[in-house]
Amino acid sequence: MFAISGRCLCPIFLYLLLSPAAIAQKYTPKQITFSGYASASQSELLAATGLTTGSSIGQPEMQAAAQKLSDTGLFSDVRFSFNGAELHYALKPAEDVEPVLYQNFPWWQSPALTAAVAAKVPLFHGSVVPESGLQTQVAAVLTMLLQQKGLAATVSALPRSDASGHVTGVEFRIDSPPVQIGEVKFQGAGPDWIDPLAAIAKAANGQEYGGGTESALNAAIKAVYHRKGYLDVSLANFAYGEPQFLNGKVSVPVSATVQEGPQYRLSNLKLSGDVLVTPEEFLKSAKIHSGDIANEDLLRQTISQIGTPYRAKGYIRALINADPVFDRVQHTVDYSITVEPGPIFHMGNLTLLNLDPNKQALVMKYWTLRQGDAYDATYAPTFLNRNKSTLHELDALSASYKQFENEDTHIVDLVITFRPGGPVN
DSSP states (O other), X not given: OOOOOSSSSHHHHHHHHSOHHHHHOEEOOSEEEEESOTTSOHHHHHHHHTOOTXXXXXXXXXXXXXXXXXXXXXXXXXXXXXXXSEEEEEEEEOSOOEEEEEXXXXXXXXXXXXXXXXXXXTTOSSEEOTTSHHHHHHHHHHHHHHHHTTOOOEEEEEEEXXXXXXXXXXEEXXXXXXXXXXXXXXXXXXXXXXXXXXXXXXXXXXXXXXXXXXXHHHHHHHHHHHTTTXXXXXXXXXEEOOOEEETTEEEEEEEEEEEOOOOOEEXXXXXXXXXXSOHHHHHHHOSOOTTSBOOHHHHHHHHHHHHHHHHHTTOTTOEEEEEEEEETTTTEEEEEEXXXXXXXXEEEEEEEESXXXXXXXXXXXXXXXXXXXXXXXXXXXXXXXXXXXXXXXXXXXXXXXXXEEETTTTEEEEEEEEEESSOOO
């Protein structure tokens, strides 16, 4: 009986334990079987080893087959045994297998590309272990598929992580040549939108092609139409055309139909919750009023004004929501604006960078936001302007501000970096 465990060094040790005669002896397994791995069929596993039932093989071939399985990265442990008739491989699946993602392969949809790669790479079903032999094989097949398209391409693969640093997949991408958005054509829009849509198409042309192209164009369309109250606008029939290799770049044309929908007007704007302004003050300062076209830019400006007094009183995590209620018949919309102040943050340490001691003392003379005060997020960005009549020694300086918030203590440490020139703020 022979056995192997681990991925790389164990085969060397096993060779040392066997005599030359044992290594040279040949066997003809009647069966080659596998256990412990349900994600692939017996025939797939056999193909990955390079062995064939009924062939005469020795211990080196058995060990080499085990090493091929181990090199895929799909297994944390590979062991084999031979009883004179059956050659059996006991497999333990690896735990760090991640789904494969394709960033910029415009000739294929992801399922079709996975199927094309799987037809060439045994044991590949759309997942790999990062930095594994299987990852290398997938990259090689992707390169070959691109060569069949007439493209001499460089393909790389990197782990993709979420905001917390957790790996969520292995992303394959074409590094060269560049893959870019080509001509963008919009259908279905009225004549008033020719120029704005042409500007969006021009801005998109030459941008990097990728999975976010459709959502980016949708966002650009909505930004333009929502200023005029077309709040139901959407893109339909989004499609990529045949990629073209021109001037050393892959250019991917795009087409979509703009579904404009009706134009909405504002019916009512209501502020509720724990607010710092009266309803009368709110309506007076609002940038949009009943009967106006439902311009979302003006709505955002109104919301920003609501948030300013909260940020000035330490509520830097205040949540302001504007929930719409649509009347699809009358084509009007009501917005109910609510405020959740959240916790109060307080001033912590103040650090002044790039000032000599005299200038630091001058700043501190007029700086009134003290440690322990409710943190005024509007104070620092306006400090120089508000005190320019008394801070002449800082006339040639500008400043940038960076705040560090501690979510547990609700303390904000502030760092102000001064530099020559630039806008006074």
